[in-house]
Amino acid sequence: MKYDKFFALxxxxxxxxxxxxxxxxxxxxxxxxxxxxxSYSSSxxxxxxxxxxxxxxxxxxxxxxxNKDSAEQFVNAIIANASVIENDDPVFIFKGSVKYKKISxxxxxxxxxxxxxxxxxxxxxxxxxxxxxxxxxxxETVGYEESSSSSLIMNSHGLKLSQKNNNFVYYGGxxxxxxxxxxxxFDIFFDNDFNKFDVDKLANSIVKxxxxxxxxxxxxxxxxxxxxxxxxxxxxxxAYISSAIAEDVQKNSxxxxxxxxxxxxxxxxxxxxxxxAKTLFARSFDDEGVATINxxxxxxxxxxxxxxxxxTAAKDNVQSNGHGAVSGGSKVYTSTWYLEMKPGKKxxxxxxxxxxxxxxxxxxxxxxxxxxxxxxxxxLQSTGFLVENGKLSxxxxxxxxxxxxxxxxxxxxxxxxxxxxxxxxxxxxSVIVKKLKVSGK
Amino acid sequence: MLSKKLAxxxxxxxxxxxxxxxxxxxxxxxxxxxxxxxxxVSSSSTxxxxxxxxxxxxxxxxxxxxxxxLSKKGLLSLASSLNKSFNGKQLIAVDKLEAIKCKxxxxxxxxxxxxPLQEKIDLVREGTKEIESFNNPHIVRYIGxxxxxxxxVEVYNSKGKxxxxxxEFARLAYSVVVADENGMETGFEGPGCQMDMSFFKDKRKxxxxxxxxxxxxxxxxxxxxxxxxxxxxxxxxxxxxxxxxEACGHPLEASAVSRGLSCFAGKExxxxxxxxxxxxxxxxxxxxxxxxxxxxxxxxxxxxxxxxDGKLVNFMIDDFNGRRMNRKGNxxxxxxxxxxxxxxxxxxxYIDNGKSTPEEIIAATKLGLYAVGFNGGSVDPTxxxxxxxxxxxxxxxxxxxxxxxxxxxxxxxxxEILKKIDMVGNDLKLAQGMCxxxxxxxxxxxxxxxxxxxxxxxxxxxxxxx
Numbered sequence: 001m002k003y004d005k006f007f008a009l010x011x012x013x014x015x016x017x018x019x020x021x022x023x024x025x026x027x028x029x030x031x032x033x034x035x036x037x038x039s040y041s042s043s044x045x046x047x048x049x050x051x052x053x054x055x056x057x058x059x060x061x062x063x064x065x066x067n068k069d070s071a072e073q074f075v076n077a078i079i080a081n082a083s084v085i086e087n088d089d090p091v092f093i094f095k096g097s098v099k100y101k102k103i104s105x106x107x108x109x110x111x112x113x114x115x116x117x118x119x120x121x122x123x124x125x126x127x128x129x130x131x132x133x134x135x136x137x138x139x140e141t142v143g144y145e146e147s148s149s150s151s152l153i154m155n156s157h158g159l160k161l162s163q164k165n166n167n168f169v170y171y172g173g174x175x176x177x178x179x180x181x182x183x184x185x186f187d188i189f190f191d192n193d194f195n196k197f198d199v200d201k202l203a204n205s206i207v208k209x210x211x212x213x214x215x216x217x218x219x220x221x222x223x224x225x226x227x228x229x230x231x232x233x234x235x236x237x238x239a240y241i242s243s244a245i246a247e248d249v250q251k252n253s254x255x256x257x258x259x260x261x262x263x264x265x266x267x268x269x270x271x272x273x274x275x276x277a278k279t280l281f282a283r284s285f286d287d288e289g290v291a292t293i294n295x296x297x298x299x300x301x302x303x304x305x306x307x308x309x310x311x312t313a314a315k316d317n318v319q320s321n322g323h324g325a326v327s328g329g330s331k332v333y334t335s336t337w338y339l340e341m342k343p344g345k346k347x348x349x350x351x352x353x354x355x356x357x358x359x360x361x362x363x364x365x366x367x368x369x370x371x372x373x374x375x376x377x378x379x380l381q382s383t384g385f386l387v388e389n390g391k392l393s394x395x396x397x398x399x400x401x402x403x404x405x406x407x408x409x410x411x412x413x414x415x416x417x418x419x420x421x422x423x424x425x426x427x428x429x430s431v432i433v434k435k436l437k438v439s440g441k
Numbered sequence: 442m443l444s445k446k447l448a449x450x451x452x453x454x455x456x457x458x459x460x461x462x463x464x465x466x467x468x469x470x471x472x473x474x475x476x477x478x479x480x481x482v483s484s485s486s487t488x489x490x491x492x493x494x495x496x497x498x499x500x501x502x503x504x505x506x507x508x509x510x511l512s513k514k515g516l517l518s519l520a521s522s523l524n525k526s527f528n529g530k531q532l533i534a535v536d537k538l539e540a541i542k543c544k545x546x547x548x549x550x551x552x553x554x555x556x557p558l559q560e561k562i563d564l565v566r567e568g569t570k571e572i573e574s575f576n577n578p579h580i581v582r583y584i585g586x587x588x589x590x591x592x593x594v595e596v597y598n599s600k601g602k603x604x605x606x607x608x609e610f611a612r613l614a615y616s617v618v619v620a621d622e623n624g625m626e627t628g629f630e631g632p633g634c635q636m637d638m639s640f641f642k643d644k645r646k647x648x649x650x651x652x653x654x655x656x657x658x659x660x661x662x663x664x665x666x667x668x669x670x671x672x673x674x675x676x677x678x679x680x681x682x683x684x685x686x687e688a689c690g691h692p693l694e695a696s697a698v699s700r701g702l703s704c705f706a707g708k709e710x711x712x713x714x715x716x717x718x719x720x721x722x723x724x725x726x727x728x729x730x731x732x733x734x735x736x737x738x739x740x741x742x743x744x745x746x747x748x749x750d751g752k753l754v755n756f757m758i759d760d761f762n763g764r765r766m767n768r769k770g771n772x773x774x775x776x777x778x779x780x781x782x783x784x785x786x787x788x789x790x791y792i793d794n795g796k797s798t799p800e801e802i803i804a805a806t807k808l809g810l811y812a813v814g815f816n817g818g819s820v821d822p823t824x825x826x827x828x829x830x831x832x833x834x835x836x837x838x839x840x841x842x843x844x845x846x847x848x849x850x851x852x853x854x855x856x857e858i859l860k861k862i863d864m865v866g867n868d869l870k871l872a873q874g875m876c877x878x879x880x881x882x883x884x885x886x887x888x889x890x891x892x893x894x895x896x897x898x899x900x901x902x903x904x905x906x907x
Contacts, residue, residue: 033501033700040526041505041782044519045492063489064509073489081485084475084558089483140702140823175702175823182704184823218898221670221905251479252581253618253625331476331484369816369830370850370900374618374625379667379850379900381828398826400850400900402669404624439669439900 006050006071007156013075015052015059017093019155020074021287021326022066023047030119031143032126037119049326050074051093054082058091058331090314091332096159097291100284101276105165107192110146118144121199122170128203129174133211140173140184153289161289167192167280169423170202176210181397183216185209190423192280212385216395218440219386225358226401226436227351227387230420232361233428237341239373240405241271244297244305245334246312248374255376255406259303265409267301268344268431275322275337281425283337288324292337295321301410307334336425343429344415351416351432353390359438360385360392361401376405382438399440408433442467443493445538447513448597452535454520455497456599459529462498462760464598466737467511468779474588475558477565480573485558494779495519498761499527505782533599541604543735546727546742547635549609553589556638561587564641568615568651575655579662581625582618585651587611602739610635610730610884612873613647615654619662626847628658629816629832633873633884636728657814657833660845667810667834667849667901674851675802675837675893677813679870682887685720685792686876687820687827688855693722693747695762695773695785696879697822704825704856708753714859716751717795724772724788730873731789731886736774742788743772748859759785777881784880791888795865799891802864804840808906810899811835811842812849817874825855836906850900858894866891 003020010018023046030040048070051060059082061074126142150164171188187205189197228236240255243264248254256264275283275292285291288310296304308316309324309332325335352360361384371378379402386393416430448465455463470490476483492509493516504526508519553561565585572583589611597603614631630653632645641647676684689705697703705713714720724733724742733742738760745755758766759774762785776783803811811834818829831849835842871888899906 036502037526038501039503039505039782040523042519042522043507043780045507045509045780047509059485061487061489064491065489065511077487080558081487084482084485084562086481087478087483138701140700182824184821252620255625331486366817366819366828366830366850369818370828371830372627372816372848374627376624377666377848377902379669379830379848379902381826381850381852381900398852398854398898400669400828400852400898402848402850402900402902404902437669437902439898441671 003154006074009071009075010052013079015054015075015078017156018052019050019093019153021049022152023149025147025149027145027147029143029145030122031141032122035126050078052078053091053093054079057082057085089311092310093155093157094159094289094310095157096289100161100291103163103276103282103284105280105282107166110166110168110192110194113194121197124199125170125172125203128199129172129206132203132207135176135178135211135214136174136207137177138175140175142172145169159289161285163283165280168194170197172202172206174206174210176214178214181214183210183213185213188423213383213395216397218398219359219396219438220441221439223435223437225355226433227348227355227360228431228433229362230418230428230430232364233341233431234422234424234426235364235367236405236408237271237339237428238424238426239367239371240409241297241336241339242373244303244307246306246308246316247334249306250312250315253374256303260306262303263301264303265298265301266412268412268415269298269301269409270342271298272296272340273336273338274340277338279338281338286322286324287326288332290320290322290324292322307336309334338425340427341429343417343419345417346414348416348418348430351414351430352387352392354414355387355432356390358387359396359436360387364401378402378405396440399438402437402439411435442469442511442595448538448603449535451516451520452597452599454517455495455524456533457531458524458527459532460497460499460524460527461532462599464496464596466494466779467595468492468592470590470592470778472588472590474586475561475565477562477569477585479582480569482562490778492779494782495523496782497523501764503761503782507779535599535601537601538597538603539601541602541735541739543604543741546725546734547608547732549637551637552591553609553611554591564613564647568647571648571651572615572617572655577659579619579621579659580617580655581620584616586614596737596739598739604735604739606735608635613641613645613650615651617655617658619658621662626658626661628654628656628661630654631873633730634728635730635732660833661847664845664847666903667846667899668903668906669899669901670905671896671898672906673806673809673893673895674897674899675806675809675811675891677811678866678868678889678891679872680815680887681812682791682872682889683815683818683829683874685889686787686790686887687818687829688825688858689720690787690790691820692822692825692855693756694787695756695758695766698756699762699765702823704823705753711753712751713753713856714748714751715862717865718748718751718859718862719746719793720748721746721793722757722787722790726789729789729871729886730884731787733775733788736770736772737776737783738770738774740770740772740774745771757785757787759783775880775883777883781881786878786880786883787876787885789871789886789888791869791871792865792890792892794867794869794890797864797866799866799868802866802891802893803837803842805864806837806893807839809837810849811837812851827855828852846901846903848901852898852900858897861895861897862892863895864893
């Protein structure tokens with residue numbers, strides 16, 4: 001077999017346990033500008049990741065190629081990298097879980113749909129965006145992207161696991177202008193079932209995203225009652241939940257140190273990680289080969305679990321819950337797979353009525369610069385609307401919202417029923433927070 | 442990496458259906474990174490990036506594909522699948538390839554490939570020992586990292602030209618997490634260069650870099666929340682240039698300008714900034730982090746003055762986007778690696794020196810914010826709306842730098858902010874960052890002297906500035 005040489009050489013040179021993971025990716029994309037295909041792209045690529053235990057330490061290499069010289073090259077790199085490791089973290093090449101759930105996240109039909117039809121829908125999307133509202137002065141971009149990927153893990157314990165998935169994305173952006181004010185709006189649709197794509201729905205949403213921001217002005221700097229959109233909840237939750245990564249907790253650099261089985265959010269907040277749910281993001285094993293499980297992270301505001309990989313689980317003397325993520329180095333990181341915040345019963349309109357007067361925040365930007373997940377402090381450029389007498393009033397222009405994630409999640413007084421799924425592998429509803437600092441005028 | 446014979450064969454296959462330009466980008470890059478966490482080496486890694494990107498143009502249309510299979514079969518099969526996007530007759534044929542010659546301004550006297558791993562570890566350890574010498578119980582976690590990358594690139598195009606580039610760059614970074622009963626803060630410092638180890642031995646010594654990271658984190662631990670609202674802001678030199686990078690640099694890239702999707706499109710020759718502002722993108726500074734001798738289309742690196750005394754005079758242009766602008770590329774075409782279709786990008790982008798001293802600028806400010814450290818930011822080039830987060834800031838009272846504040850975010854519109862710059866210092870400095878956009882994450886320098894913006898919206902949790 002192709003990789004026998006690698007395993008044999010690894011053994012010969014004293015690598016006690018070895019593993020190779022192969023990732024194959026195929027992608028196709030095209031975009032339009034002013035009624036013409038302005039870009040088309042297609043690719044076929046592979047990534048090979050090899051790891052091994054040498055004198056009890058983990059060494060690794062990642063490469064785009066595997067050829068006749070690779071076995072030698074990979075083994076040398078594993079030994080060189082393992083030889084300098086000094087810390088005593090327990091490291092593993094995994095023997096395998098007892099059982100793996102069978103999951104299907106690959107839709108064969110997608111590849112059978114002609115490129116012409118995929119392109120035709122894109123032309124329709126561009127045309128629709130232009131037609132819906134005369135304030136749309138430009139279609140910034142419309143595009144289609146399709147990708148299909150597979151992964152295979154093989155190791156010297158005889159473990160051999162594979163999974164594959166595919167999906168497509170239609171996206172578009174519109175530029176709207178009124179008087180001298182220019183605003184942009186962007187939205188996407190993703191799935192792996194082509195029949196579910198609705199051109200009109202996406203076009204309407206893109207246009208609404210752009211035009212609804214027109215006519216906005218700054219509000220007074222003050223503390224407001226606020227409804228946060230699913231998009232904003234997704235961004236903030238993703239940062240907050242990263243505090244449950246066991247490694248950061250073990251190294252005293254997480255907001256959740258010592259918080260297991262304690263309250264970390266309002267009782268309205270329940271969050272689960274669901275890699276086994278029927279979604280596009282489903283997976284039956286993590287990058288270390290550990291079987292994944294659906295697990296509660298926060299239930300009614302109480303933190304129930306940390307995210308573990310094999311190393312951090314061994315340090316806490318527990319079993320890994322399948323969150324290992326390998327990204328090229330000898331170190332195994334931790335990832336979430338499909339985070340879902342449990343929706344409530346009230347519609348978004350009912351949430352506006354409930355706050356009566358306040359703000360509705362639809363977007364936050366610059367998370368990498370304006371949010372510190374370690375301290376939980378954030379101050380973010382935002383867009384949204386003023387809420388007056390239970391209804392949306394005018395748009396808000398050039399504002400920031402600021403606070404601390406711990407306070408914000410403890411301050412959630414209501415959760416909406418309007419869950420939205422995001423391509424980052426999350427599903428979140430709108431929420432009400434009792435007070436939010438807004439900087440404007 | 443590719444024989445000229447095979448390159449010609451692949452180019453002609455790409456051109457067979459009537460594209461007016463074809464280009465092969467081949468890459469073989471190796472990277473190494475080593476990390477010391479809380480005093481012990483915790484990770485060491487090796488990476489190999491290898492593959493080819495094929496680009497075909499016909500008028501304003503671009504077709505791109507990439508593969509990690511560099512065999513003749515792999516490349517010809519990709520070329521023939523891509524050429525199906527066009528259905529005309531072959532317009533151009535390539536029968537020979539001539540080398541483009543360019544200066545190598547980024548000379549490395551000793552390759553990082555020849556430096557033993559242990560020497561790199563020792564370098565990182567100098568800094569982590571400095572952090573340990575703080576002997577401060579509030580420091581709960583500290584990480585030092587050294588990463589170097591050796592990138593070999595060959596480009597062949599249907600103009601009958603080819604060239605190669607062999608570049609090496611390295612970055613040393615420290616991050617520190619501190620905590621007390623009130624919460625947790627972080628500090629980061631990460632200089633980089635296209636230069637040999639002497640950069641880290643003479644110019645940016647590990648001890649000084651690590652010291653700064655720890656100091657920033659500890660200052661923030663004791664800082665109050667930043668006030669919010671509109672106020673004058675003095676922006677420190679070096680990393681402060683991220684403001685210009687986000688607010689104006691991205692909207693001056695041809696990728697946005699050529700499609701009319703930039704707030705500065707059609708404004709060449711107009712005053713878009715205060716008359717004391719001159720801004721430059723210069724890819725020719727020797728050994729600088731963002732420098733390139735030749736871009737991905739074979740155009741030589743240039744010093745481009747973008748704004749001269751407030752007037753918009755130039756953009757960062759690549760040949761392809763230049764087609765819509767009737768302009769030739771000016772050496773700005775870049776990409777992260779072969780998996781990205783290249784486009785116009787920044788290199789070393791900075792606001793040039795003015796006449797004031799930094800001390801004069803502070804002294805002239807009665808009440809405002811002095812922002813000296815930054816986490817980065819983002820921008821919508823169409824509207825010009827930008828944001829960036831401060832990692833180190835102080836309140837200025839009666840012309841003096843006073844108490845530290847944390848959690849400040851500055852937001853605004855590029856067009857408006859450029860006009861509100863009312864003092865520019867004479868202490869220009871560059872700082873290294875990674876910039877993410879359509880063609881991936883690339884090395885860019887930001888930079889500026891100390892300058893003042895008469896009024897900008899500051900977001901923070903500290904209430905009104907008093």
